[in-house]
Amino acid sequence: MAFGKKSGGAGLRDLVKRNKDFGGKLVWKMYTKANSKWCQIMQAKYLDSSNPIIILSISNPPDGSAMWNFMLSSRDVVTQFITWQIHNGESTNFRFDSWNGFPTLAQVPQLQLVIPIFIQKWGHKLINYVSGVALYSKKVIWKDIDIDIKDSLRRLIGTLLSQRTVILLDKEDKIIWSPSANGNYTVQNGYVALQHMMNQQQSQRDFFFSWNSAVMPKGGCFSWLALKNRILTSNKLAKLQIVQQFKYVMCDQVSEDVDHLFLQCPFAHQCWRFVTNKLELSMAFPNTIWDFFQAWPTLFK
Incomplete structure (x- = not known):
């Protein structure tokens, strides 16, 4: 019943997902409004850190109150869609972070043996892989791959990096929620994202005739x-x-x-x-x- 009409449902709101959206809003608030008193208390009590990113990146967060556990159960609606907006490249992890809307390089199977060599040579931060900036476009110029690898891998890495246009700015990198036009998480957009995830897991059916306005x-x-x-x-x-x-x-x-x-x-x-x-x-x-x-x-x- 909670599927959209074109996916075979009645278009009703799924209250479980709606509730999860509100939990995602609290998680996003802990990142964006980390200086508020409530966020400082939660961070000090459960995360033992003042870094606002920790709520999004911690892998094994501790259990706590009912409110805290509710937030943890809702966290994936935020974390699955976050990406780094590159500015100075000093906060973004080259390998494990999603940046500029692209999947992480760690998810590319062909690079599993090559990326650790890069990390050993240049480090983890994205800025370490930049050799310069183009004069007019201000786009970054990536460092040459001067390690002994196959030509096919070299071309693959060049293609992946050329797709990820980066223009360096004099300010810190920023985490954004990619489904939203302005990069901020909202309850409404969170519900749409959850519905999209559910529709991808289900067989898609076009019930156009059933819900067409021309049909009685x-x-x-x-x-x-x-x-x-x-x-x-x-x-x-x-x-x-x-x-x-x-x-x-x-x-x-x-x-x-x-x-x-x-x-x-x-x-x-x-x-x-x-x-x-x-x-x-x-x-x-x-x-x-x-x-x-x-x-x-x-x-x-």
Whole structure:
């Protein structure tokens, strides 16, 4: 029910995710307003540090009060989307930090054996890998890779670094929350990010026809139930142990299910042929109701 309408849900708010968004807001506040009295108390009690970044980077934070544990359980909605906005390059870790919106270099499998050599030679901070700045564009010029590695790896590293445009400024690097246009975490954007994460884990289905404004609400709701296989057919009622399984009354051939009811029955097939002929459409008829909706031309779009 909490999925968006185009993903097969009813578009209702998921209160669990909404609650997690508010926890993420408290985590973001501890980073952005570290000088407030409340944040100073929490940092001194649980983190033993005045560094505001620690709330985002600590790997094994201690348990504490109900409020603190709630914040920890909500922390991933913030940490999964943070990235460094490069200014002077002195605070950003070249290997393990995401910077300018790109994934960390530590996530590139081909560089697992090469990056430690870089770290040993030049260190951890991003500024250590800069040899200069272009005269007019002010873009950084990366140091030459003067170590003995394969040419393919050398080209890969050059490509990865050329994609990450960096312009040095005379101020400290800053952590931003990438889904937001201004880089600040908000409850509304946090909910959208969580919904996006959930949709990526689920099979994407376009329920455009069910929720289209041109469709009568009763018909749209019924088609949504059909696509979700929730209509009380013979098979469904028998599965729920309400009635004995029986054959479809229109053809008296096989037991009634959603696909047979709408497509596989000879009577349903004749109905669809009549409709498509009237609309002057030529289309194949799949065996499942979902494949049928997917194959339907973009008539109402």
